[in-house]
Structures are given as C-alpha cells and as structure tokens.
Amino acid sequence: MLEAAWETAHRVRTRQVSAVEITREALDRVARLNPALNAFVHVDAEGALAQARAIDAAIARGEDPGSFAGVPIGVKDLEPVAGMPFTQGATPFKDRVAPAAGVQVARLKAGGAVPLGKTNTPEFGYKGFTVNRLFGATRNPWDVSKTPGGSSGGSAAAVAGGMVSVCTGSDGGGSVRIPAAFCGCYGIKPSAGRIPAAGDTYPHWATHSTLGPLTRTVRDAARYLDLAAGPHPNDLHSLDAPAGGYEAAALSEPPVIRRVAFSGDLGYAAVDPAVAECAHQAAVVLAGALGAELVEADPGFQDPMAAWYAIGAIGDAHLLDMLGEAVTAELEPGFVAFANNARAVMGTQVAEALQTRHALNRTMTAFLDQYTLLLTPTCAALPFAAEGPPSRIIGGREAGPAGFIPFTYPFNLTGHPAASLPAGLVEGLPVGLQVVGPRHGDALVLAVSAAYEAVRPWTFPAPVA
Numbered sequence: 001m002l003e004a005a006w007e008t009a010h011r012v013r014t015r016q017v018s019a020v021e022i023t024r025e026a027l028d029r030v031a032r033l034n035p036a037l038n039a040f041v042h043v044d045a046e047g048a049l050a051q052a053r054a055i056d057a058a059i060a061r062g063e064d065p066g067s068f069a070g071v072p073i074g075v076k077d078l079e080p081v082a083g084m085p086f087t088q089g090a091t092p093f094k095d096r097v098a099p100a101a102g103v104q105v106a107r108l109k110a111g112g113a114v115p116l117g118k119t120n121t122p123e124f125g126y127k128g129f130t131v132n133r134l135f136g137a138t139r140n141p142w143d144v145s146k147t148p149g150g151s152s153g154g155s156a157a158a159v160a161g162g163m164v165s166v167c168t169g170s171d172g173g174g175s176v177r178i179p180a181a182f183c184g185c186y187g188i189k190p191s192a193g194r195i196p197a198a199g200d201t202y203p204h205w206a207t208h209s210t211l212g213p214l215t216r217t218v219r220d221a222a223r224y225l226d227l228a229a230g231p232h233p234n235d236l237h238s239l240d241a242p243a244g245g246y247e248a249a250a251l252s253e254p255p256v257i258r259r260v261a262f263s264g265d266l267g268y269a270a271v272d273p274a275v276a277e278c279a280h281q282a283a284v285v286l287a288g289a290l291g292a293e294l295v296e297a298d299p300g301f302q303d304p305m306a307a308w309y310a311i312g313a314i315g316d317a318h319l320l321d322m323l324g325e326a327v328t329a330e331l332e333p334g335f336v337a338f339a340n341n342a343r344a345v346m347g348t349q350v351a352e353a354l355q356t357r358h359a360l361n362r363t364m365t366a367f368l369d370q371y372t373l374l375l376t377p378t379c380a381a382l383p384f385a386a387e388g389p390p391s392r393i394i395g396g397r398e399a400g401p402a403g404f405i406p407f408t409y410p411f412n413l414t415g416h417p418a419a420s421l422p423a424g425l426v427e428g429l430p431v432g433l434q435v436v437g438p439r440h441g442d443a444l445v446l447a448v449s450a451a452y453e454a455v456r457p458w459t460f461p462a463p464v465a
Contacts, residue, residue, distance in 0.1 A: 001461060002029070005071045005165045005220040006247075009112065012070030015059060019052035019070030023114055026072035029163045030116060036144055036464055039157035040074060041135040042085050043117035048072065051114045066112035067223055067247075073108065074158045074167040077118040078125050078151070079211075081105050084115070089123040089132040092323075092330045103198045103235075104168060104211045104228045111227040119154030119167055123335045126316070128178050128405050129388050130154055133332055137386040140182060141462030142429055146383035149179035155214045156183040160462045165216045166224060172209035173308060174378075174408025177420040180214055181378035181432025184422045184458060186449065187214045188221050191440045192415030193239040195225070196232035207237065208312045208412040218450040221419075222250035225442065242443060249443035254451035259293035260286070261371035267298040269406035270397035271380040274426045279377035282423035282433040282456070286375065289451040299367040299374065301360050301410070305402065307353035308409045313342035314350065361414045361439070368438045373448060376407045378420040378432030407434055417442045419449050422458040 011017045027045050034040050055065045080086045080098030087093045100106075105115065120130050120138045130153025131137040138153045140146040141161035148157040155167030156179030169176040171189040180187025195211040213224040223246070230241040262283040264276040287294035316339035320328050328336060367374065381394045381404040390404045402409070411418045416439055420432040433452075437445040 002162045002165055002216065004217045005068060005215065006217070006223055008071050008165065009067055009069045012055065013059065013064065019055040019114065020049060022070045023048050023052040023072055023116075026116060026164055033161050033163050033464060036139065037141060037157045037161050038136060038138045039119055039154045039161060039163065040117050041077060041120045041154065044084055044115070047083060048114050048116045051109070055112055055114070066110060066227070068108060068227060069112035071113050071166060072116050072164045073113045074117060074119040074155055074164050075105055075115050076152050076155050076168050076170060077121050078170055079105060079168055081115050081118065084118055087134060089121045089125070089134060090331060091134045092327045094134055103196050103232055107228045108168070108224070113166070116164065119158055121151045121154060123332045124316070125151035125170065125172065125175055126335045126338050127151065128174060128402065129384070129390065130179070131387055139386050140383050141464040142184065143383070144464065145386060146429065147182065147386045147388065149182035149379070149383065151175040152187075152214060153179045156180055156185055156187070159183070159214050159216060160185045161464050162461060166220055167214045168211065169214045170209055170211050171412065172205050172312065173412050174405045176212045176214060177378050177408050177418060177432065177434060178405055180420040182383045182430060184430030184462060185214055185216060186218055186221055186419065186421060188212050188419040188445065188449070189411070189417065190225060190229065190442050191239060191417045193235065193237035194442060195228045196230070196235035196238035198232040198234035198238070205312055205315065208308070210412070218446060218453050219247060219250050222246040222446045239440070244443065246443055246446055250446045250450040252447055254290050255444060255447050257290045257292045257372045259295055259371055260290070260373040260375060261295050261297040261367070262375045263296070263298045264377065266376060266407060266410070267300065268303045269380055270394040270399045270403055271377060272382060272395050275377050275379070275381060275431050278424045278426050278431040279375075279433045282421070283375040285456050286433065286435070286448070286452045289455045290448065295371065297371065299363055301363050303406065304356055304360055304410050304413055307356035308413050309342070310345050310349050310353035311357070311413070313338060314345050317342045357413045360410065364414055364416060365439070372438070374436040376434045376436070378407060378434040380404050380406055382426060382429045382431070411436055415439065417445045419445050421449055421452055
C-alpha cells in the first residue's frame with residue numbers, strides 16, 4: 001500500500017531509500033493506474049527525476065532538503081509549475097507552458113516535494129465535477145463510471161487511486177472538499193488567505209478560493225500547511241502562519257470540546273437520506289472521539305448561493321472580456337454561460353452580497369461560540385456519472401445544478417476553515433463528513449480530524465488501487 005507522505009520523507013531523509021527510487025516507483029504507479037482514471041493530464045518524468053537527484057545530492061552533503069523530502073506530488077492544472085503545461089483545462093491554452101511556479105508549489109518544492117505532473121480540472125475550475133474538452137473526464141477510483149467530483153477531481157483521484165499520497169488543490173466553492181468526499185480521502189480548505197495565491201488565481205475569486213491539500217492522512221495535510229502557509233506581500237488577503245505549527249496540532253492530544261453541532265441539511269438543502277445518515281453516524285464517532293455532546297442544530301442562515309455567485313462570477317464575465325471573442329469562442333459553452341449570466345448582476349447586488357457575507361459570518365461566530373464545530377455531510381448526494389450532469393432531483397426534491405454541494409460554498413463566502421473526512425460508504429461509494437471550525441481555527445480542525453482518524457482510520461484502498 002502507498003505509504004503516507006511523512007513516512008516517505010522520513011525514509012528519504014534518513015537515507016533508508018533514495019528520492020530517485022521513490023520517484024521512479026511513483027512514476028510506475030502513474031503509468032499503471034492513470035489510464036483507467038485520467039487523473040494526471042501531464043507527467044514530467046525527466047523533471048521529477050532531476051528534482052529527486054538534487055534532493056539525494058543535498059542529503060549526501062549533509063543538508064536537510066525539507067519535511068517533504070522526496071515526496072512525489074501532483075499539481076492541479078489551475079496552478080503553474082515552471083516548465084509544465086498550464087492549460088487550466090481550457091482548449092485555447094493547450095500549448096501554454098508556465099514560466100514559473102506559483103507560491104504554493106514553490107514552497108512545497110523548497111520543502112523537498114517532487115512534482116510529477118499536472119492533474120485534471122474542469123475549465124477554469126468552474127464546476128464540481130471534472131471533465132473538459134481538452135482532456136476528457138477524470139474517473140472515480142471507487143467506480144470508474146462515476147465522477148471524482150471537482151474541481152480538484154484529478155488530484156483526489158490520484159490520491160485515492162494510489163498514485164501519490166499528496167496533491168495540490170484549490171477550493172472556491174467546495175473544490176477540495178467535494179472530491180475528497182467523493183473519493184474517500186482527506187481534504188481541507190484552510191482559512192481564506194492561509195496559503196497565499198499571490199496573483200496565481202483571478203482576483204475576483206481571491207475572497208472565495210483557497211489553496212489546500214488532498215491527502216491520504218491528516219498528518220500529511222498538516223505538514224503540507226506548515227510548508228505552504230504564511231504571508232506573501234503580493235497577496236492582499238494572506239495571513240500570518242500561527243505559532244506552534246499545524247503538524248504539532250495534528251499530533252497533539254484531542255482538544256477538549258464540550259459539544260458540537262450536526263446539521264443534516266443546514267435548514268434548506270435537499271439531501272439523499274442515506275448520505276445524511278452516513279454522515280450523522282460519522283459525526284457520532286467524531287463527537288465520541290472528542291468526548292463531546294453531539295447536538296442536532298442548524299446555524300439559521302438562508303441559502304447564500306446568490307451571494308456566492310454575485311461576488312465570484314462577475315469577474316468571470318470580466319475574464320471573457322480580457323480574453324476576447326476569438327478565445328471565448330473556443331471555451332466550453334457551460335463556462336461561457338456561467339460567466340455571461342453574471343453580466344446581469346448590478347453593483348448594488350454585489351454590495352448586497354457583501355452584506356450577506358458579513359451577516360453570515362456573524363451568524364457563524366455566534367453559532368460556533370455555542371458549539372465550537374459544525375458538522376455536516378460534505379455533499380448532498382453520491383457521486384454521479386463521470387461526464388455529468390449532476391441530478392436535479394436529490395432526496396425526492398428538486399435541486400439546481402449546484403444542488404449536490406449546498407454544504408460547501410457557504411464557507412467559501414465566510415472563509416471559515418473546513419475539512420472533509422471519509423464518513424463511510426453508501427452503495428459502495430464514499431461519503432464525506434464536513435467539519436467547519438471557527439475563523440482561523442485551522443489547527444483546531446486538523447486536531448479534530450486527527451482525533452477522528454485515530455478511532456476510524458481510512459486505510460481501505462479504492463478498488464482501482
């Protein structure tokens with residue numbers, strides 16, 4: 001079985017195995033497993049082996065190459081890596097090569113990570129399942145007829161499928177947590193600004209979208225954040241790294257929490273009853289691991305989809321203007337429609353959306369003062385067909401095109417840290433439990449996740465692995 005990233009790094013740093021050997025093994029796994037999943041859309045074997053040789057040379061000189069020494073990773077194709085394709089899933093950019101790495105990738109590489117290549121994403125990451133006209137559909141390791149979710153679907157499929165133990169992701173409406181839930185791995189959306197984007201993403205999504213990891217273990221995600229988090233002068237929203245470190249939080253004793261809340265529908269969502277029950281049972285386990293009382297309670301806010309869309313999508317309309325008619329004509333009609341629909345949003349509606357975000361944050365502050373954590377299903381439904389579309393009927397109720405993700409985008413609006421933990425299986429497909437913590441409470445979410453993992457480890461491999 002593929003080992004955890006922290007275990008790989010330890011073996012490389014102590015010269016039990018070379019980074020080159022680890023990299024070759026990972027490349028072999030990708031060559032064997034990727035054809036069934038289409039998780040990686042580009043592999044740079046030569047560049048990865050060169051990076052691995054440099055790590056081995058540094059160790060031979062007595063240097064420490066970092067806490068991710070020799071760890072192979074995949075990088076979501078919304079993020080640049082020097083010398084690799086940077087298509088963002090869009091046909092007009094099929095030949096574009098990135099001149100430099102983004103801040104997150106640069107920091108991971110400085111910590112010893114070895115990028116193997118790029119993982120698939122829907123065009124500009126605009127939807128919650130991973131298919132595009134350039135590379136086709138990515139498939140779920142639990143059932144290759146199903147989607148791994150999105151927009152970090154290629155990364156989640158690569159991790160759950162056993163190719164690598166860590167991949168990068170980004171989350172503007174659930175794009176780390178959705179695929180983590182659908183693929184049965186761990187994904188955390190850190191607090192907004194925790195990992196700086198510094199111009200690597202479009203400015204209008206900067207208040208929504210947060211970079212973050214998809215991993216096999218909580219400890220790997222914590223170590224990833226220790227490497228990637230911290231301020232950057234080019235990111236207006238970046239936060240300071242906290243004292244103490246995230247890996248230390250994940251390895252600490254479970255936090256003392258008196259009670260936590262579970263909501264199966266947030267008071268407004270259409271949810272598959274079997275999914276809600278699976279998540280509830282996982283919430284019972286989590287509360288037990290913390291010695292906390294589990295209370296069924298809703299925060300009491302209305303569906304904030306309109307506010308999320310007003311703030312995020314108006315910039316996509318501007319993006320089309322910047323790209324021009326010739327490029328826009330080559331884009332997917334779905335993305336173009338998503339962006340153009342935002343042209344009807346007025347400035348006063350954006351102001352109203354900002355006020356909604358402020359009110360939602362105040363509501364969550366009061367709620368989490370009372371319960372510390374909010375637990376929900378991560379998604380409202382099971383994985384659907386790889387090519388889509390998602391079902392418009394969930395739990396016997398009408399749901400819109402984003403009806404399967406009602407639990408994720410509210411916390412992109414507010415910037416709260418939120419993670420998806422494997423809750424179990426329904427009809428042989430993974431279900432996620434979402435853990436939402438207080439603002440800037442990333443260490444708490446990681447510590448809680450680790451406490452749950454300790455009593456319910458998700459060591460089962462996906463069938464394709």
